[in-house]
Amino acid sequence: MGYTNQRQAYGNTLVELGKTDPRIVVLDADLGGSTMGKLFEAAYPKRHFEMGIAEADMSSVAAGLAQTGLIPFTNSFAVFAGGRAFDQIRQTIAIGKLNVKICGSSSGLSDFGDGATHQCIEDMAIFRAVPNMTVLCPADANETVEAVKAMVDYDGPCYIRLNRNDYENSTPEGKPFKIGEPEVMKEGTDIALFATGYMVHLALEAAAQLEGEISVKVINVATIKPLNQQAVIDAAAGCKAVVTAEEHNIRGGMGSAIAEALAKNPKPMEFIGMKDEFGCSAHNYKELLEHFGLTTETLVEAVRKMYREF
């Protein structure tokens, strides 16, 4: 415990759960050193499958493994997990409601150096559109531990989106993860700020900076689908406006899911995220987030703007 990296949390939790649950098997496509599938491989070599650089085959093999009663976790970078194996996941895993868990590692801009080819800003939109698919995006390492446990307990296809980099936890250790439930992290009455993944950390910082000026409610949306619609409506109720923050295209991601939930009880909204553009290389994560306006300061300004205008 005490991880500050989602990949570490993920890999170690699988090892931990694998101790008592022999159904858990892990598949990697030559990225186990990064996805932390290597930890499971070291602990249970017979239950780890190195599938080579072949994500499509890996996903279909996982479907077959699941049909023998196992619980396969497939690991890759998010951009390949959904990008290279979309059809395999849709056709066999999702239509069949098979018990396959898909981990999209190094998602969003978190693979800062590799550039647009490796920065996945579409995965939540892709998987949210697939019937039967559950989509998780935990805020931090602590929440990742619990989300992985919830994935094992849940019988059905599930995608989890993870960040590559180290950052401090915003959520407590050991708090059970409830699939589908957005969680109010900080109460507030003026603006509802919905955030997912690393943006939760920035949202809490923004709310703290605005303390005394604007009362900001921060909601962690760690499940993108299914999403408790009434909980979203309740969270936004009483606030003047809504701001969403995600490390993902603003088209089709968490912000869109919130907008759908609020459609019958509308609020003025501002979407913070990638503005329908691809990422690029940078020497560090912070620099790249700043370049695309995914910062505490941007959130502070967006909240102020919505507070002034509405």
Next chain:
Amino acid sequence: MTYSDELIQDLEAKARKIRRDVIVSIGVGVAGHVGGSNSSADIVTALYFYKMKHDPKNPKMEDRDRFLLSKGHVGILQYSALAEAGYFPVEALQHTKELGSFLQGHPDVQKTPGIEAGTGSLGQGLSIGLGMALGQKLQEIDAKTYVLVGDGEIAEGQIWEAAMAASAFHADNLVAIVDRNGLQANGRTKDRFDSGDITAKFLSFGWHVIEINGHDMREICKALDDADTVKGVPTVIIANTVKGKGVSFAENVVGFHNGVLSQEQYDQALRELS
């Protein structure tokens, strides 16, 4: 291993019945995959009625052998075999593809008993079958997984990803069968997209290769039994077949890949298969 005349004749009669069921499922005036069903019918019959350990009353029996129809567009063939085996009533076949039917245009694991996984987006069944074979091995389940792929289908790159992986994992409980009928949707496979020497390809991928006449029941049974003796590598049976086999006007005719039967053709097909 010897195969009695009685056994072979019974299997041949069953294959004729299954081909008739296919025609009945397609019906008149609606497109259906006559060609690829009939080319695979003898193989599928041998699997369900000779080779595989399975129980129609307990489709999820843990140590069952499994069959995956990677060329999922001939779902009607698998449905006919499943119905004849007793997984559901033969009468249900007439309602294939009807709104609300449990028999979909392509195999659906959620809807149809006896279906092991959804297939139909071509090229994926061999990987799914490999997953099942690996799952069987890991859990020390003494069973095999059989996957039927089309010769047009093997243009899909994932087939070769699976071929490589099955070899790397020494999946000797996985058996692929290639229905080499020589035709695909838009013409002769050799003309449209020549997949070349399939035997040499599988050999180079580390598979044990058996080539047979896919309409000779004795050869089919023997190939399936011979695959049991192969250790350490997966087996592929390359079955040379005739698309549309058993229905004279459909044999080797590209148009019957997914053809429409007139009333006259429907009646003739059933007569020829009686």
